[in-house]
Amino acid sequence: MKWPTSDAKDHELGTATTDSATNDEVALDDQPPMDGGLQAWLTVLGGWIAGFCTFGAASSFGVYQALYTIEGTSSASNISWIGSVQLCLIFAMGLPTGKLFDAGYFHHMQIFGTLLLVFSLFMLSLADTTKYYQIILSQGIGFGLGAGFIYVPALTVQAHHWKKRRSLAMGILNAGSQLAPTSAALTIAPRQLLWRVIYPIMLNKLINGRVGFAWGVRAAAFLTLGLLIIANFSMSTRTTHIKGQAAARGPKKSIKQVLNDGTYWIATVGGFLAVLGLYIPYFYIQLFVSTHDLSPNLAFYSLAIMNASSFFGRIVLNFIADHAGPYNVVCCVAVTSAGLVFVMFGATNTAG
Template identity: 55%
Template sequence: MASTGSLEDHTTTNSVQLDQLDSAKSLPKMKPDVEADVSQSLDHIPDGGMQAWCATIGGAFISFCTFGYASSFGVFQDYYVLAGTSTSSNISWIGSLQLCLIFLVGFPAGRLFDAGYFHSELLFGSILYLFCLFMLSLADPTKYYQLLLAQGIGMGVGGGFMLVPALSLQGHYWKKRRSMALGLVVTGSGCGGIIFPIMLNRLISGADAVGFAWGVRASGFLSLGLLVIAQLLMRTRVPGAKERAEQPKPDILGSLTDPSFVFTVFGVFLVYWGLFMPYFYLQLWLNLHGLSSTLAFYTIAILNAASVPGRIIPNVLADYFGTLNVVIPVSLTMGVLVFVMFGVTNTAAVIIFSILYGFFSGGYIALVPSVFAVLASRPEELGIQMGLGYCFTSLAMLTGSPIDGALLGHGTILHWPKPIVFSAVVMILGSGVTCIGRHFLVEKKGTKWT
């Protein structure tokens, strides 16, 4: 019996040692558990809650400071032209480059977001953006290269490392109401497009003018406060890069050969090619057609004010009827409205045009993130899908306004029909190409509510 007990004790001791050894071996294997937590977190999207709303509010502040500032470039366009910086076409390259880089940088920014570097790229983008904004205040408005470096390149790259990650983050918190959340985030740019033009116009050349330098600095201090708040509000629901296992490489080639992705992104490219013409040139149109200088002063603000409900209402409808089902008629309407510019020659016509175009263009801009999101097969691909989509469409933002400027010409004789017809035609064509992309997406997903 004693030997039996001794054998049992020995067996028990060996079992305990083996269990301890197994436990020790399992300690380094924490990464797969974290990876499982990543998948589990993205499988159970809350569609609400305090953190979700904080992420949306923080994203709106980032959109306010980046895209909102860029969409106010019409104020700078008018000021630089009158200051004799360069031709209208050359000057428009500054605003176009800024818009382009905000979204072109979205490709690496989206990849870094999917890899868990959200907070790192947000901090880097904020520092770079604010540095270049304050450098712009020190630039000489008659020196084209200084404006191009600070406003076109620096602010564009810095904004890109903030905006696309802020948009992608919404997919981790919202599913059924994702279009609504993205619409609210992009509404921030509409609010920025209201405040910044009025602020800059009054401080640079208005009755309360303090000059170009201090006008830009004032906008910089406003952006500084909002970006700090955004940094404090936004949190991710998944572990950072250091806590994750090695991520599988995204199937970029698969996206680039997917007909629904190719046609939809090309359709968005065409629409963006013509979309910003009124934002860049409407204030100049009014000044050169002898309309009220006060009305010209507030034109861009009216466009952006009308875009605020436009960035909410269509997105709410998209959650019920499908994103592509809403974005196609919106883009078609924009193309028709640009043709109407031929008749915008009095105060009432200007106000009506600004309200209608602001509403539909704001709706389109807010729907585009949802368009790219609906093309993603899994939540883990949201960042890379948005980054890829914006990477290609950013080229339209880069070239669209300079093409308009080249068609318009310079000097005393300007050819307005050329940029108007070009912008209208490409937007209408873009809505048709998006229809083809929708056809392939319906076949892929098996539902017409896309």
């Protein structure tokens, strides 16, 4: 009988350790197992709140696009750069915030991002809407940087709590980016409250109503501050657990290995192109309806309807992605979304 060598024993031991460490039922830091529990769901709640205070506001830029264009701040093309800078910085900040996140500065980034974002909103409320540079500095750069310190880490921290049901958890979190409670809710009937939680409706009601632009933006800033404080207290990390899993998977890839990974670059470029085209309707839908002399009421609610529809898509499709695979779902949705963008150019009446 041939006894296993020392190397073979080490290999068997390493395999057993890996299997044990990657078992979802094992908590390496005496915390509850992944894919459930109060801590995990509170983190989803915090991420949900962070989503509609950051990415939700950026996705509702169509309200500002229409306002600035009508007031003659600049050309429609130049104004769209404000919203584009917002979205760009929200995701581009993933590079520095990812490094800081790994170093254990998650809550530090959340606090700094909250202060910067709220400060930028107050500066926007003081800005002269006819001065383009004031708006792009406060709303484009300032808000974008603040949101970047909040949004990407709020997404990343979900990996500390979810594995098998991660797509569903991320879908619930991202659904928050389309909804937001409104400070104007006190002025409407309780039975209508559910329909007044959409962020664009809040902005339209405040800015185009008796409140006006300055106090409308300030109301949104106060609301955002309170909600982000709740988000900060809700989210938590599981550093020891994640480090144990990383050790079980083996040594980390070097930067050179990542940069030479062709599959990674194809996925990154594909995602870049998808997002580049996907948000065109979010910027222009309200202005598009107005310039085609359609119902002012439809223009008022057009962006809100779009956001409300995506709320269900983000949850249902992410649930399917957990079973059918994320890339299979992404490919189908990307083709469908691209077709609908072209269809929009032929929609020149209310029914369309």
